[in-house]
Amino acid sequence: MIVLGGGVIGLAVAFELKVRGHQVTVLEQGLCGGQASGAAAGMLAPFSEIGEDPNDFFHLAHESLKMYPDWQQAVKEISGKSFEYVQSGSLHCVYHEADFLELESRQHWQGTFGVESEILSQQQIRALEPNISDEIIGAIYYPEESHLFAPDYVKALEIGCRKLGVTIEDEVGHISIEAWMEHQVLRGPSGKQWAGDRLIVCAGAWASEHEETFSLRVPVYPIRGQICAYEVPAGDVRHIVYTSQGYIVPKGNGTVVNGASEDIAGYDTTVTEQGIKRLTNWNGHIFPFLNELTPFHTWAGLRPATQDGYPMIGETKKAPHVVFATGHYRNGILLSPITAKVVADVVEGKKTEVPLTMFDPMRFS
Numbered sequence: 001m002i003v004l005g006g007g008v009i010g011l012a013v014a015f016e017l018k019v020r021g022h023q024v025t026v027l028e029q030g031l032c033g034g035q036a037s038g039a040a041a042g043m044l045a046p047f048s049e050i051g052e053d054p055n056d057f058f059h060l061a062h063e064s065l066k067m068y069p070d071w072q073q074a075v076k077e078i079s080g081k082s083f084e085y086v087q088s089g090s091l092h093c094v095y096h097e098a099d100f101l102e103l104e105s106r107q108h109w110q111g112t113f114g115v116e117s118e119i120l121s122q123q124q125i126r127a128l129e130p131n132i133s134d135e136i137i138g139a140i141y142y143p144e145e146s147h148l149f150a151p152d153y154v155k156a157l158e159i160g161c162r163k164l165g166v167t168i169e170d171e172v173g174h175i176s177i178e179a180w181m182e183h184q185v186l187r188g189p190s191g192k193q194w195a196g197d198r199l200i201v202c203a204g205a206w207a208s209e210h211e212e213t214f215s216l217r218v219p220v221y222p223i224r225g226q227i228c229a230y231e232v233p234a235g236d237v238r239h240i241v242y243t244s245q246g247y248i249v250p251k252g253n254g255t256v257v258n259g260a261s262e263d264i265a266g267y268d269t270t271v272t273e274q275g276i277k278r279l280t281n282w283n284g285h286i287f288p289f290l291n292e293l294t295p296f297h298t299w300a301g302l303r304p305a306t307q308d309g310y311p312m313i314g315e316t317k318k319a320p321h322v323v324f325a326t327g328h329y330r331n332g333i334l335l336s337p338i339t340a341k342v343v344a345d346v347v348e349g350k351k352t353e354v355p356l357t358m359f360d361p362m363r364f365s
């Protein structure tokens with residue numbers, strides 16, 4: 001079985017397939033985790049991210065969050081590599097009285113799915129986050145939302161895959177798909193070929209380049225996220241703090257991460273002064289002490305966004321031996337355990353635990 005792409009999705013899929021006893025090869029043009037996955041802030045925050053729609057995407061993301069305690073433990077045990085994973089809870093903050101209505105509506109419908117939350121007054125928020133801005137007048141607190149250190153998590157997945165016996169061929173350059181009907185044949189720039197009985201396309205923001213190959217619409221676009229980090233004493237920020245204009249995530253290494261822009265810039269991962277300024281101009285409205293600090297690190301990655309914002313997961317009738325797992329946009333880290341599970345179920349012909357119709361790769365064609 002061949003997995004095309006060594007980001008968090010490709011590695012998680014390979015990890016799960018190998019645990020279930022399949023032979024797997026991962027092909028990656030650069031370094032594993034070298035694209036969007038290594039750039040992520042690492043929030044596992046489905047309730048903050050999905051506030052409007054109690055749809056199957058919410059269900060997918062919620063299930064994935066529930067899988068995390070066991071999943072991250074398995075990745076740590078098999079890889080022997082530890083990484084930061086914290087159930088910190090999150091505060092989804094608002095600035096205007098009228099915004100409380102939105103918080104109440106979220107709390108109501110999310111509550112019907114068993115989501116724990118509490119609407120907090122300014123005073124209650126201060127008890128949790130003493131340094132937060134006075135401009136913030138309310139928040140919904142989600143105690144179950146978590147975060148991890150994405151580069152270390154992806155590295156642990158890679159090491160775990162190798163230890164399990166997954167063949168990972170990285171830095172092989174751009175891979176083309178030469179045949180996909182009966183047998184899957186892929187070729188690298190050196191002329192080297194790989195063949196397999198199944199192909200799992202986990203090509204992130206590059207998935208659209210295979211449209212012609214499959215005669216299938218694959219509307220996945222790169223959305224650049226620029227992001228920065230500050231050195232901040234431990235304890236000065238305690239939770240994920242989410243606002244409509246940006247978020248702050250505290251990390252165990254004495255830094256906080258502040259993200260992220262959403263730019264259309266093709267495949268350009270340059271960090272721009274304007275992009276970082278948009279973040280730094282706002283974050284004083286979250287934590288005023290950040291106005292006095294300068295980010296020590298800035299970076300960018302390309303989120304794989306589909307036309308409707310939902311991932312493409314599953315088989316297509318046109319290409320029965322090809323499974324798609326791409327287009328995870330803002331939530332690929334969060335969605336990695338559930339994607340791995342459902343892709344492995346699809347490969348094994350099992351009924352998936354969560355409905356996949358909404359994520360049908362054929363829906364754009």
Ligand SMILES: Cc1cc2nc3c(=O)[nH]c(=O)nc-3n(C[C@H](O)[C@H](O)[C@H](O)COP(=O)(O)OP(=O)(O)OC[C@H]3O[C@@H](n4cnc5c(N)ncnc54)[C@H](O)[C@@H]3O)c2cc1C
Pocket residue numbers: 004005006007008009010027028029030031032033034035036037038039040041042043044173174175176202203204205206207224225226227259260300301302303304325326327328329330331332333334335
């Ligand atoms: C700034 C930023 C912050 C983010 N924060 C979060 C967050 O807090 N929580 C969260 O859940 N998500 C977050 N995300 C989103 C998350 O990073 C992505 O959804 C996720 O990384 C997508 O994983 P992927 O494996 O599909 O893509 P990628 O990590 O981009 O991996 C795809 C891989 O496929 C390889 N590839 C593609 N085509 C070919 C080919 N033809 N030949 C060989 N190799 C190929 C690429 O080189 C690449 O390494 C963030 C993203 C960004 C940019």
